[in-house]
Amino acid sequence: MTKDIIVKAVDVTKLFGPFTALDKVNLEIAKGEVCCIIGPSGSGKSTFLRCINQLEKMNSGAIWVNDELVGYRREGNNLYEISDADMARQRRRVGMVFQRFNLFPHMTALENVMEGPVQVLKEPVAEVRKRAEELLARVGLADKIGHYPSQLSGGQQQRVAIARAMCMRPDLILFDEPTSALDPELVSEVLDVMKDLAASGMTMIVVTHELGFARNVANTVAFMEAGKMVEIGPASELLTSPKSPRTAEFIKAVHS
Amino acid sequence: MSIADATSTTTDQKYEIAHLKLVPKRHVGRMIAAAIVLLVLAAIVRAFSVGQIEWSYVRDFLFAPAILDGLKSTLIMTVAAMALGIVLGVVIAIMRVSGNPVLSSIAIGYVWIFRGAPALLQLMIWFNLALIFPKMGIPGLFEFRTVDVMTSFVAAMLGLGISQGAYTSEVVRSGLLSVDSGQYEAARAIGMTQFRMLRRIVLPQAMRVMVPPIGNEVIGMVKLTSLASVIQYSEILHNAQIIYFANTRVLELLLVACFWYLVVVTLLSIGQYYIERYFGRGSKSITASM
Numbered sequence: 001m002t003k004d005i006i007v008k009a010v011d012v013t014k015l016f017g018p019f020t021a022l023d024k025v026n027l028e029i030a031k032g033e034v035c036c037i038i039g040p041s042g043s044g045k046s047t048f049l050r051c052i053n054q055l056e057k058m059n060s061g062a063i064w065v066n067d068e069l070v071g072y073r074r075e076g077n078n079l080y081e082i083s084d085a086d087m088a089r090q091r092r093r094v095g096m097v098f099q100r101f102n103l104f105p106h107m108t109a110l111e112n113v114m115e116g117p118v119q120v121l122k123e124p125v126a127e128v129r130k131r132a133e134e135l136l137a138r139v140g141l142a143d144k145i146g147h148y149p150s151q152l153s154g155g156q157q158q159r160v161a162i163a164r165a166m167c168m169r170p171d172l173i174l175f176d177e178p179t180s181a182l183d184p185e186l187v188s189e190v191l192d193v194m195k196d197l198a199a200s201g202m203t204m205i206v207v208t209h210e211l212g213f214a215r216n217v218a219n220t221v222a223f224m225e226a227g228k229m230v231e232i233g234p235a236s237e238l239l240t241s242p243k244s245p246r247t248a249e250f251i252k253a254v255h256s
Numbered sequence: 257m258s259i260a261d262a263t264s265t266t267t268d269q270k271y272e273i274a275h276l277k278l279v280p281k282r283h284v285g286r287m288i289a290a291a292i293v294l295l296v297l298a299a300i301v302r303a304f305s306v307g308q309i310e311w312s313y314v315r316d317f318l319f320a321p322a323i324l325d326g327l328k329s330t331l332i333m334t335v336a337a338m339a340l341g342i343v344l345g346v347v348i349a350i351m352r353v354s355g356n357p358v359l360s361s362i363a364i365g366y367v368w369i370f371r372g373a374p375a376l377l378q379l380m381i382w383f384n385l386a387l388i389f390p391k392m393g394i395p396g397l398f399e400f401r402t403v404d405v406m407t408s409f410v411a412a413m414l415g416l417g418i419s420q421g422a423y424t425s426e427v428v429r430s431g432l433l434s435v436d437s438g439q440y441e442a443a444r445a446i447g448m449t450q451f452r453m454l455r456r457i458v459l460p461q462a463m464r465v466m467v468p469p470i471g472n473e474v475i476g477m478v479k480l481t482s483l484a485s486v487i488q489y490s491e492i493l494h495n496a497q498i499i500y501f502a503n504t505r506v507l508e509l510l511l512v513a514c515f516w517y518l519v520v521v522t523l524l525s526i527g528q529y530y531i532e533r534y535f536g537r538g539s540k541s542i543t544a545s546m
Contacts, residue, residue, distance in 0.1 A: 055441050084450050092447030102442035106460050106538045116446035119456055148538035168446060 004031040005067075006172050006203050007052060012061035014047055014227075021047045023227040024061065029172070029220075034204045036214035036235070039224035040250060045207040046099075048224070049174050052205070053094040054087055065094060066171055092120060095165030095173035099180050101157040103149040109136060109160045110145040116168045128167070135163040139193045155186030159193050172203035179210060211254055215239050223247045313508035318515065322499060326492030327516050333412060333481040333491055338474055340417025345424025352429055363425065370422040376483050379415035382406065383487040412484035420477060427469045431462030463535040471528035475521050492516055 007029040014022035022044045029035050037045045050056040052063055054071050062079075063070040070090060072079035082090075103112050113132040117123045136145050139159040149157050158178055165173050175194065179187045191213050198204055198217050208214065214221050218235040223244070231244045242248045317323055352363035370378070386402035393399035435458050443453040485494035496509040 053445060055444060088444070088447045088449045091445060094445075096442075096445035098438060098442065098445075100438050102436075102438035104439065104442070104457055104461075106464075106535075108538075115456070116448075119452060120447045150538060164446070 005029070006031050006033075006065065007205070008064045009048075009052070010062050012048065012051055012063060013059050014044070014051060014056060015059045020227050022051070022058070022061075025224070025227075025229045027222065027229065027232070029203060029205060031203055032201045033220065034198045034206065034218045035220045035222060036218040037205065037207045037222045037224060038209070038211065038214060038250070039230075043224045044227040045224050046176050049176050049205060049207050052174060053091050053096055055096075065090065088120075092116075092168060093171045095168055095170035097158070097161050097165050097173060097175045097178050099177040101149070101154070101161045101181070103157055103160055103164070105149050108146050108148055109141060109152065109163075112149070112160055113164045113167045116164065121168065132163070132167050135166050136160070138196070139163050140189070153186060154182045155189045158182065158190045162190075162193055162197070166197070166202075172205065173197070175204060175206040175208070177207050177209070179208070209254065211239060211251065223250065225250070309511075310505065310508055313503075313505045314511050314515075317496075317499065317509060317512050320499070322495045323492060323512055323516070326490060326495030326513075327520075329489065330478065330481050330491040330493075330516075331520070333409070333416070333484060333489065334474070334478050336413045337416035337420060337481065338477050340413060341420025341424045341473075341477070342470070344418065344421025345426075345428050348421060348425035349428035349432060352425065353432060367422045367425060370419045373419070375416060375419045375480060376486065378419050379412055379483055379487055382411035382415045383408065385411075408484065408487045408489040411487055412481070412489045416477065416480055416484070420473065423473060424470065427466050427473070428462070431466035432458065434465040435461045460535065464532075464539060467528070467532050467535055471524070471531070474528075475524055478520050478524070479517060 005028055007027065009025060009027040012022050012025040013020070025044070025048055027035075027048075037048070039045050047056055051058050052065065052070070057071070062072070068090065069079075071082060071087065073082050073086075074080075103109075104115065107115060110129070110132055113135060114125070114128050117128040117131070118125055133142070133145060136142060139162060141156060141159055141163070144152060144156060144160075149160070152160065162173075162178075178194070179190050182190065187210070191210065194204070194206070194213070195217050206213075206218070214235055220232060221235045221238045222232040223230045223238065223242070223246075225246055231238060231242060231247050233243070238247065239251060242251065348363045348366055351359040354360060383406065385406050389402050391399055392402050392405070439457055439461065440453065443457040448456065481489075481491050482493040484491055485497065488494065492513050496513040500506045500509040
């Protein structure tokens with residue numbers, strides 16, 4: 001594995017009872033790369049994303065983040081599940097932005113952003129506060145730092161959630177359909193923040209239905225269907241001249 | 257316009273009443289009911305004032321040392337039994353949701369027994385435990401006579417606290433269930449361990465749901481401690497009884513005890529308001545009023 005591969009997934013398989021949610025999914029993401037995963041609902045995109053930071057446990061396969069095996073420790077010919085504390089330590093390096101924002105409702109925007117670095121990384125409060133204020137200003141919410149999530153619009157909440165992920169200074173950020181729960185007029189303010197983040201060199205994996213964003217911002221696009229990785233390629237190629245007829249059909253259906 | 261002009265002038269007159277004064281309807285039935293209730297209330301107040309109550313006794317015993325000592329014991333028992341109840345409630349609730357079938361079955365059984373048996377009966381069982389276990393302890397390590405340890409204070413605390421734990425565990429469980437699963441995921445995603453997630457993210461949100469019913473239970477516990485008078489614990493009702501056995505002023509002393517219960521409950525209700533406001537921060541109903 002070369003040094004600048006951040007995420008490597010090999011044969012990731014996930015079963016929900018008799019249902020195969022992920023069927024031997026493979027993916028490789030380089031440092032600074034922006035990868036959009038597209039595909040119909042129920043194709044396993046979100047499940048795969050959640051496997052990367054262990055919110056979902058896989059049934060077989062393996063994922064490495066920064067060359068470190070995720071969730072397991074190898075001893076001889078066995079893979080032992082790691083402890084709660086080790087799992088938490090691994091997750092610190094992977095940011096996540098959720099479809100439903102999941103801000104902590106009992107904390108202000110600033111407290112939400114500061115919570116991880118202060119409580120988990122044990123960084124000095126003053127330093128974190130300065131960084132959190134800068135991040136909130138960067139996502140256009142300098143005047144909302146004292147607001148509680150219930151006082152913010154969906155788009156503002158999602159921008160706080162992105163700032164919360166960034167404040168942990170992760171190696172990569174996962175986006176799980178970040179604009180799907182937003183009113184249409186609020187989508188662009190969130191996409192603009194993500195575009196800015198991509199331009200700054202952050203490694204991002206984005207599960208999305210926004211093909212326009214994929215075309216303009218992503219380096220690679222992956223198309224998933226029925227738990228399988230159907231096609232992966234450079235964004236411009238996959239979106240304009242896909243190799244698989246299924247990919248072509250999906251892109252056509254979304255555009256029509 | 258032409259259609260409007262064509263309609264008769266009576267329609268125009270019909271719309272002219274828009275400026276008239278609006279008179280709300282009178283709820284005659286409600287007014288009569290209120291009058292009746294006031295009359296009944298006045299009759300009750302009068303009955304007490306002309307009844308054979310020596311109000312001077314009420315006044316004299318309100319701050320009597322024995323009554324104030326009893327009040328202190330009532331408060332101590334409330335705190336002790338409630339603390340035991342909350343600790344047990346949290347433990348039992350976590351066992352219940354743990355996913356381990358043995359732990360959750362034991363939690364269900366605990367709630368079944370200690371919520372099912374009357375609190376008074378449980379107090380008496382603890383108090384009389386020496387009848388079946390004259391000695392307790394770990395053989396060879398330490399041993400003691402049950403009557404020495406099972407004082408009326410310990411028996412009352414165990415009886416009230418353990419049965420309270422059964423109720424409180426259901427309150428805690430509903431609090432834990434009220435927190436959205438997305439909150440657990442967001443906490444894990446920023447790298448929190450299980451314990452930190454519970455302390456920083458889950459419990460503060462669960463508290464918002466748990467505080468009103470627990471406040472309710474604390475107030476219930478203040479009054480429930482009066483059961484301990486049966487096993488000779490010298491709380492306020494027990495001390496009031498001892499006084500009226502001597503001076504036969506039964507109702508006067510009961511009113512004294514009643515007065516203090518109401519004072520304590522009033523203070524607790526005020527405290528509950530502020531605790532609820534603290535844990536409700538960030539929620540819509542609170543921020544709307546700020």
